[in-house]
Amino acid sequence: MIRAHLATFPARRAILADTIRSIAPQVDRLFLCLNDYDAIPAWLDGFANLHPMIPESDLKDTGKFAFDPQDDDLVFTIDDDILYPPDYVERTLRQAEAFDLSRSIVGYQANRWTFKKAQGRHGWKTFMFFKPCRRAERVDVLGTGTACMTGRAMPRLGDLAGAAGFVDIRFATWQMDRGREFWVLPRGADDLRRNLPEDLKATSLFHTVATSGRADLRAETRALLDRIGSRG
Numbered sequence: 001m002i003r004a005h006l007a008t009f010p011a012r013r014a015i016l017a018d019t020i021r022s023i024a025p026q027v028d029r030l031f032l033c034l035n036d037y038d039a040i041p042a043w044l045d046g047f048a049n050l051h052p053m054i055p056e057s058d059l060k061d062t063g064k065f066a067f068d069p070q071d072d073d074l075v076f077t078i079d080d081d082i083l084y085p086p087d088y089v090e091r092t093l094r095q096a097e098a099f100d101l102s103r104s105i106v107g108y109q110a111n112r113w114t115f116k117k118a119q120g121r122h123g124w125k126t127f128m129f130f131k132p133c134r135r136a137e138r139v140d141v142l143g144t145g146t147a148c149m150t151g152r153a154m155p156r157l158g159d160l161a162g163a164a165g166f167v168d169i170r171f172a173t174w175q176m177d178r179g180r181e182f183w184v185l186p187r188g189a190d191d192l193r194r195n196l197p198e199d200l201k202a203t204s205l206f207h208t209v210a211t212s213g214r215a216d217l218r219a220e221t222r223a224l225l226d227r228i229g230s231r232g
Contacts, residue, residue, distance in 0.1 A: 001029065004031070006020075007061055019080050022086075028049060029049050033053060033066050061144065065156065065167070068156060071150065071151050077144045077145065093148070104181045107183075110182065111141040113228045129146045138181060
């Protein structure tokens with residue numbers, strides 16, 4: 001089965017349908033975590049392969065992992081502020097054939113910890129999903145809004161406890177513990193398109209969590225960097 005997993009929340013209500021319309025025709029089932037919703041919106045009934053649920057508490061981005069796949073399923077974790085091209089699933093799976101998905105996870109948004117000569121120090125090289133990338137490259141962190149993996153390689157919700165808001169960091173550490181590699185895939189400019197209006201930018205996890213200085217986020221990021229450094 002080819003499946004997509006998405007988590008959202010009420011502030012993104014106006015853009016949710018655009019994302020669903022872009023990805024639902026490409027997968028067998030689309031699983032949707034409706035954080036902080038009081039009820040499942042009636043209009044979602046218009047998508048026959050959509051499986052929505054409301055969690056007991058706000059799972060934030062970890063809600064993408066609230067659904068358990070079968071080991072042989074192919075899972076696309078996606079975000080509600082991205083528009084996916086009509087051939088996204090087919091193209092990704094075709095490119096994934098170059099990798100062993102039992103030990104690799106592929107995607108389009110990524111970061112690599114690297115030495116930056118201009119600054120004379122290490123820092124993150126970021127591969128933005130909406131910018132071109134000429135070739136596949138190994139990376140250290142893969143964004144879970146544009147990732148593809150087997151069901152066997154997908155962590156369960158319990159593995160991500162305490163990581164709501166910074167699931168990509170925990171995801172990277174969890175996969176590293178299991179010897180899996182991350183690869184960012186080639187694409188052209190705007191193959192995947194941003195869909196976050198100016199008035200919603202303040203709702204992004206970058207603003208609400210990544211730049212918050214939270215102690216738990218700093219600790220997990222430092223632990224990940226220590227692991228990357230020891231790997232060489």
